[in-house]
Amino acid sequence: MNADLAWILTCSALVLLMTPGLGFFYGGMVSRKNAVTTIMHSFVAMGLCTIVWVLWGYSIAFGTSIAGFVGGLDHLALSGVDSAEDKLFMIFQCMFAIITPALITGAFAERMKFSSYALFVVLWLTIVYAPVAHWVWASGGWLFEMGALDFAGGTVVHINSGIGALAAALIIGPRLGFKNSKGVKHDQSEHHLPMIILGAGLLWFGWFGFNAGSALAADEFAVNAFVVTNIAAAAGMIMWLVMSVIMGKKPGAVGAASGAVAGLVAITPACGVVGPIAAIFIGIGAGVVCYLSIELLLRLGVDDALAVWGVHGMGGTWGALATGLFAGVGFAAAGMPEVFSPDYWNQLTIQVIGIVVTWGWSFVLTSAILLGIKYTIGLRVTESEEEEGLDHNQHGEVAYNR
Numbered sequence: 001m002n003a004d005l006a007w008i009l010t011c012s013a014l015v016l017l018m019t020p021g022l023g024f025f026y027g028g029m030v031s032r033k034n035a036v037t038t039i040m041h042s043f044v045a046m047g048l049c050t051i052v053w054v055l056w057g058y059s060i061a062f063g064t065s066i067a068g069f070v071g072g073l074d075h076l077a078l079s080g081v082d083s084a085e086d087k088l089f090m091i092f093q094c095m096f097a098i099i100t101p102a103l104i105t106g107a108f109a110e111r112m113k114f115s116s117y118a119l120f121v122v123l124w125l126t127i128v129y130a131p132v133a134h135w136v137w138a139s140g141g142w143l144f145e146m147g148a149l150d151f152a153g154g155t156v157v158h159i160n161s162g163i164g165a166l167a168a169a170l171i172i173g174p175r176l177g178f179k180n181s182k183g184v185k186h187d188q189s190e191h192h193l194p195m196i197i198l199g200a201g202l203l204w205f206g207w208f209g210f211n212a213g214s215a216l217a218a219d220e221f222a223v224n225a226f227v228v229t230n231i232a233a234a235a236g237m238i239m240w241l242v243m244s245v246i247m248g249k250k251p252g253a254v255g256a257a258s259g260a261v262a263g264l265v266a267i268t269p270a271c272g273v274v275g276p277i278a279a280i281f282i283g284i285g286a287g288v289v290c291y292l293s294i295e296l297l298l299r300l301g302v303d304d305a306l307a308v309w310g311v312h313g314m315g316g317t318w319g320a321l322a323t324g325l326f327a328g329v330g331f332a333a334a335g336m337p338e339v340f341s342p343d344y345w346n347q348l349t350i351q352v353i354g355i356v357v358t359w360g361w362s363f364v365l366t367s368a369i370l371l372g373i374k375y376t377i378g379l380r381v382t383e384s385e386e387e388e389g390l391d392h393n394q395h396g397e398v399a400y401n402r
Helices: 002-029 032-062 084-108 114-137 142-146 154-172 193-215 220-246 253-267 276-300 308-326 342-374 383-388 390-395
Strands: none
Touching (some): 002 084, 002 193, 084 114, 154 342, 193 253, 220 253, 220 276, 253 308, 276 308
16 A cells, blocks of 8 residues: 555656656747747646646546536535545646646647636636546546546547647647748747757656556556556657658657657557557557648648647547557456457447547637637737747746847
8 A cells, every 4th residue: 555655656746747848848849039938838837737626627527427427516625535545646637637738838839828828728627628537537437437448648638638739729820930831831940959858858757657657556557557658659759750761851859759759648548458569559650640640730731839739639549549459469458358359349439439529529618718718818929929939028038048
């Protein structure tokens, strides 16, 4: 018991570290005049989401189920969350609730008002994230009861945030100077490659807590999740570099970092039910799917600034599907169906249902939230503020004095 408590406490801290890691990862990808505001999007989520989670978010996600759709209000302000085990589960889940909306911010980097961002995070966590967490992870949730497999958040975290990011990119519109498909241009260059690699490294490190911690015990499932997480990240990185060469580009540092993150995203839902060889295939698939998805969106002229839909939305979609394809391959997880048996096809069907419903839920409700903000307090800074850079006009600070 004490070993399990110590392990999940450690994993909770690892998952929290991912959010400032995300800030570095995203911060390095934008122009130097927007580095502070981009990092703030991640860092401030640690404050906003914690308070929302404690006051009502945890109850909506993990309160007594109401028709399998949403949790009741029995845990408002953590009412009834008294034991060490309950508090530990709550804070572990809080770390997931923090990073998920932070992921979306990459879609609207360099052009959203800070006040609008803050309101968006509160509403999105409440209306979009918490119900999906209930469906998939809470006892009584309708996807949980159906048997959907999502060990550590492929559906809840990555599809949810990635599709929300697509809605944000479409509604907020492209950055100044970003050309549409036939006008080409989109060479919005990264300003700090070492920061990107540092951020990716922190994400990779923290992901061991994200995935292995989701076993909720220091056991064989945690060990397996740790191992396959590392393998899939490695495979995703290598495949992304291969894709760069195939597409006539040089194998760059940003590609290596993005490929590793894509592999991490894809293995997240499957890490408790697949073995090492399956993890290689999942990582390779992520490298291909995510790379091509980003290229597609660029050609369509949609400015998902930091490729959130391509990496998280499509990586999570591939991962959720691959969970059904490879469940039990190389790891004797209890209750996994034999490959190509009737139960196997049934599991795949359940995975597809989870994917489709989450896509629809996240896109529609994220769009509603953003449109509501757009027509009340407004979403974007002015053109002159965008040209000046958000660091100075939104925060009165700059990342670099020289």
